[in-house]
Amino acid sequence: MSQTSVDELLALKREAANEVVDVDEPTVKLVIFALGGKCFAFRGQFIKEVLPGDERLFYVPGMPPSVQGVINVRGDIESVILLHSLLDLPTPQEVVSGSILLGQASGMHSGIRVDELLDVVDLPLSQLQNPPESLPESLQPYVAALVDFSGKAVAVLDIEKVFADYQDGLG
Template sequence: MRKKEYLPKILETGANELEVIDFRMYEELEDGTIYEWVLGVNVAKVKEVIQRPSNIFRSPGMPPEVEGLAKIREEVIPIVNLAKWMKIKVPQQKSDKYVIVMEFLREVIGVLVHEAKRIRRIKWADIKKPPASIDEKLGGKVVGVIEIEDGQLLLLLDFEGILDELGMIKVFNVEDKEEYAKSEKSYNILILDDSPVARKIIRKILEKDGHKVYEVESGIEGLEYLESLAQQAEQEGVDITDKLQLIISDIEMPGMDGLTFTKKVKEHPVFSKIPIVINTSLSDKATVDKTRFVNADAHLVKFDTKDLLHIVREYAIKK
């Protein structure tokens, strides 16, 4: 009964959903017309939406896409100018009226936007890969697209990728070599993450520690991979844990999110033998509660080398 007290509705209904803040950016095209970009970010990353602060101060060494620093609720945070990052010409009648204050990857940042519209509930299964032209325009930093009313496309932005491009992602404890010398054991580890940046960082940490890493981009691909692995194991007369000793999964992935994937794996008679660690940019209590409800073995916040290697050595099945 205790789990029911904090069970999120999206898991209670098995809807495989997320909530996003729908916000808009406006671009003046060469012919003088105005294009409306419909964009979105996971509500779980958002602390609040506020009006643009009156005082934003530049600091030496900041990338041009960072407007400056602002004090918001007694905390000084960087403010990213999304229009500058998108390299769009802003119409004179439009301005950066709002700041979406986000918290993820142990950081709090603000993002200047033209308009904040509403909160939408979206099914992960309805999120598709972006058209190549849109993905190229936004530097490959679109997690997925979903069709909304009037045939418009809402684009979910990869803010982790954007911060990495701006040099604002921190990988903690990467030089802690004395305590975390190369592991004595080598494990086969599956990573699920739709972000190439995240996969690259995690792969580098794990391979440096001596492990064999496999990658997929979504929960759907993860289940397909495990099905294939189970067939191989059966043909060879070995247990699936001889093939794979640990799964590390993100939460936010198109098609099937990491929580739904974890729930399905833990309910499977064969796959459930493999430990699963939820590795996410989200560290709030609600997210931790969700990972517990789907019976994940551990929750890990990106990107801490020391924590990641500690989790691997604690939870990977010893063969």
């Protein structure tokens, strides 16, 4: 039986600790953005494109305040909606250039004005947590999950529910 010194055992233990285990964990792509001073995200599969916020916007008379106007995207006319009233966030007094997320879900497609695009990331599905019951009542119908991103709590919104409420005239 060979004897191994303590130093050799410690070296073997350090090598084992440094091994990277490649686990194929399912991931989810998130488009993370700021809106009304809070952090939100949509699942990437529903966001088709991110446009600069300075796209030429055309006002449409008679539209509800949640519809900022329409834009021309390569010949297609897309509405641009604000989520502030739906999520019970203060409506900005001046137009924030930010970004426009082109979303598609629930048979609807529209631009969604956000204050700032923070990141597009792939995160392990296990990092998504169920929303707490203490979530503000105005957010409960729309928040599908919470995730920690750079030390900030990010509410992952269910774009299908958001768009369904806009289609029903609640936005």
